[in-house]
Amino acid sequence: MARDRPDRDPPQRRPEAHRIGGGASTRHARTRWRRASHEDAPQAEHGGPPRAPEPGRHPTSPRRLRSVADRPHAVAMTTDRPVRVRVAPSPTGEPHVGTAYIALFNLAFARKNGGKFVLRIEDTDRERSRQEWEDEIIEGLRWLGLTWDEGPDVGGPFGPYRQSERSAIYHQHIELLLEKGEAYRCFATPEELAQLREEQRARKETSRYDGRWRDRSPAEVKAAMDAGLPFVVRMKMPLEGETVLFDELRGEVRIDNRQVDDQILMKSDGFPTYHLANVVDDHLMGISHVIRAEEWISSTPKHVVLYRAFGWEPPKFIHMPLLRNADKSKISKRKNPVSLLDYKSRGFLPEAVLNYLAMLGFSMPDEREMFTVEEFFENFTWDRMSLGGPTFDLAKLTWLNGRYYREKLSDDAWVKLLRDDLLSEEILRKLVPLIKERIDTSEQFIPAVDYFFSGELTYEASMLVSKGKTPKETREVLEKYGDEIDRQVDFSAPALEALSRGFAESQGWKVKDLFMPLRVAMTGRTATPPLFDTLSVLGRAKVRRRLRQAQDLLKALAEAENKKK
RNA sequence: GUCCCCAUCGUCUAGAGGCCCAGGACACCGGCUUUUCACGCCGGGUACGGGGGUUCAAAUCCCCCUGGGGACGCCA
Numbered sequence: 043m044a045r046d047r048p049d050r051d052p053p054q055r056r057p058e059a060h061r062i063g064g065g066a067s068t069r070h071a072r073t074r075w076r077r078a079s080h081e082d083a084p085q086a087e088h089g090g091p092p093r094a095p096e097p098g099r100h101p102t103s104p105r106r107l108r109s110v111a112d113r114p115h116a117v118a119m120t121t122d123r124p125v126r127v128r129v130a131p132s133p134t135g136e137p138h139v140g141t142a143y144i145a146l147f148n149l150a151f152a153r154k155n156g157g158k159f160v161l162r163i164e165d166t167d168r169e170r171s172r173q174e175w176e177d178e179i180i181e182g183l184r185w186l187g188l189t190w191d192e193g194p195d196v197g198g199p200f201g202p203y204r205q206s207e208r209s210a211i212y213h214q215h216i217e218l219l220l221e222k223g224e225a226y227r228c229f230a231t232p233e234e235l236a237q238l239r240e241e242q243r244a245r246k247e248t249s250r251y252d253g254r255w256r257d258r259s260p261a262e263v264k265a266a267m268d269a270g271l272p273f274v275v276r277m278k279m280p281l282e283g284e285t286v287l288f289d290e291l292r293g294e295v296r297i298d299n300r301q302v303d304d305q306i307l308m309k310s311d312g313f314p315t316y317h318l319a320n321v322v323d324d325h326l327m328g329i330s331h332v333i334r335a336e337e338w339i340s341s342t343p344k345h346v347v348l349y350r351a352f353g354w355e356p357p358k359f360i361h362m363p364l365l366r367n368a369d370k371s372k373i374s375k376r377k378n379p380v381s382l383l384d385y386k387s388r389g390f391l392p393e394a395v396l397n398y399l400a401m402l403g404f405s406m407p408d409e410r411e412m413f414t415v416e417e418f419f420e421n422f423t424w425d426r427m428s429l430g431g432p433t434f435d436l437a438k439l440t441w442l443n444g445r446y447y448r449e450k451l452s453d454d455a456w457v458k459l460l461r462d463d464l465l466s467e468e469i470l471r472k473l474v475p476l477i478k479e480r481i482d483t484s485e486q487f488i489p490a491v492d493y494f495f496s497g498e499l500t501y502e503a504s505m506l507v508s509k510g511k512t513p514k515e516t517r518e519v520l521e522k523y524g525d526e527i528d529r530q531v532d533f534s535a536p537a538l539e540a541l542s543r544g545f546a547e548s549q550g551w552k553v554k555d556l557f558m559p560l561r562v563a564m565t566g567r568t569a570t571p572p573l574f575d576t577l578s579v580l581g582r583a584k585v586r587r588r589l590r591q592a593q594d595l596l597k598a599l600a601e602a603e604n605k606k607k
Numbered sequence: 608g609u610c611c612c613c614a615u616c617g618u619c620u621a622g623a624g625g626c627c628c629a630g631g632a633c634a635c636c637g638g639c640u641u642u643u644c645a646c647g648c649c650g651g652g653u654a655c656g657g658g659g660g661u662u663c664a665a666a667u668c669c670c671c672c673u674g675g676g677g678a679c680g681c682c683a
Contacts, residue, residue: 130683166682368618370676403619405620
């Protein structure tokens with residue numbers, strides 16, 4: 043039925059005049075858009091030309107955008123500048139499925155418009171950023187085949203593409219803002235601010251910086267500087283009025299400036315925050331469209347104000363819906379496998395993962411569910427987006443992946459995959475030393491190593507509980523241990539052993555009370571090769587996954603025991 | 608709490624005022640096929656959050672309510 047429907051944009055079907063006048067995006071957006079387009083409508087308080095969107099640009103329907111149909115002259119959102127988009131992950135953890143999701147849609151938009159796609163590494167958090175994470179992010183995105191035209195590994199005309207290498211640029215720009223009076227130094231200590239927040243929360247106010255250094259005299263500031271006090275640089279948010287931003291998917295969003303506090307732009311370690319670095323880099327790198335997750339909407343006013351402070355034209359903003367857990371909260375590793383490398387290690391095919399990601403929020407015009415990334419790019423348009431936050435459904439991904447295995451993979455491809463990915467020389471070389479002393483014939487090999495290859499393990503939950511410990515406390519300890527694993531960069535056996543011994547001690551547990559549950563959780567057995575060699579070979583993805591499984595089993599066990607009582 | 612975003616089956620979605628007492632897919636249940644299992648095929652139940660408008664006509668446009676989510680960090 044849908045198949046027969048004529049194409050959705052012929053003008054005779056939907057006259058422009060009607061659509062532009064009568065259509066609207068969401069109710070809110072629509073109202074606002076109307077208000078904003080009145081000549082005398084109050085505009086954003088400070089500076090800059092009014093940002094009222096021209097009619098051809100506003101979205102027009104509730105669940106779905108009508109941008110193309112609504113933009114008489116626009117084939118897409120390429121108005122003035124060449125299309126340049128970016129994905130900007132922070133190397134503070136494993137490559138995230140959300141990063142892949144955003145990257146995919148950025149790439150689609152770039153491809154559709156003959157634009158460039160840039161990878162930028164946002165490693166301004168010195169505490170948590172690690173080169174190893176950056177490597178894994180690149181590996182994960184490459185595995186999926188999401189390739190970028192410019193990036194830290196491939197270079198490009200707008201580099202460097204790693205923010206830690208752009209410090210001089212940020213300092214220049216901070217100077218500029220300071221000179222213009224658009225920013226100021228703040229000498230408040232973190233403790234002082236924490237206390238402020240606490241008081242505000244106690245009074246049930248929105249917690250925000252109170253501007254205590256905003257209007258200090260030059261003399262005071264100089265005195266503090268001369269005293270060598272550490273400081274941050276904050277932007278001056280207008281104290282009144284509202285800032286209007288135009289989201290290409292939602293229309294106008296107006297936010298009262300009183301809701302927005304004086305964002306820190308430069309930390310006391312001299313590194314910029316996301317807000318500064320992202321604005322400066324997006325401008326300097328010629329980014330035309332900022333396509334990012336919805337969670338950024340509420341800080342977009344800060345960015346808009348910053349663009350104005352610099353005297354720059356802001357890019358177009360497109361906020362994608364947030365991927366969700368089954369309970370609708372923002373997708374998280376506690377509730378979902380979230381690492382790209384986890385999917386890789388489980389044997390998901392990149393094509394299937396991309397295909398699945400593409401159908402979250404987007405649908406093909408003919409409603410087909412299986413399509414290649416090229417087909418996706420060809421058919422991609424913002425007006426086929428729906429804005430409700432989609433639940434990431436592993437069961438459906440798994441089904442789709444099964445279809446790819448069944449329908450797209452030849453026997454030859456199967457053999458190659460098995461040989462290269464599963465039973466590769468690299469893996470066998472790791473396994474043999476662990477197993478050879480424990481078996482007498484090669485036929486015992488496969489049964490002895492099965493748990494290195496399996497997904498879920500089968501074992502008695504009670505095996506996880508050491509003598510004198512309860513299922514509940516075991517679960518809690520394994521959960522904390524999982525957090526340690528997430529932070530662990532060096533996955534060698536000695537490093538894991540050191541980590542684990544230290545962890546046991548920190549929890550006040552004897553090592554054997556921790557190590558046996560760990561062994562069972564990892565292998566489903568009590569007799570195994572050395573534990574940390576095993577962990578090391580399993581890899582973080584499988585370790586995490588099995589910790590999660592063990593936690594689930596322990597939870598069920600705890601509940602069962604409670605019932606008995 | 609304050610602000611912002613969002614709202615069709617349990618889940619992903621189709622839907623552009625009449626083609627819709629709402630279609631497809633996952634999951635679930637039943638059947639067929641099959642030596643078995645799986646795949647495949649056929650069938651089944653389940654949704655427009657509520658209330659007001661506008662209209663001859665509302666899932667669709669408007670308003671309010673409700674619900675969900677996000678943000679409120681010297682994290683991104």
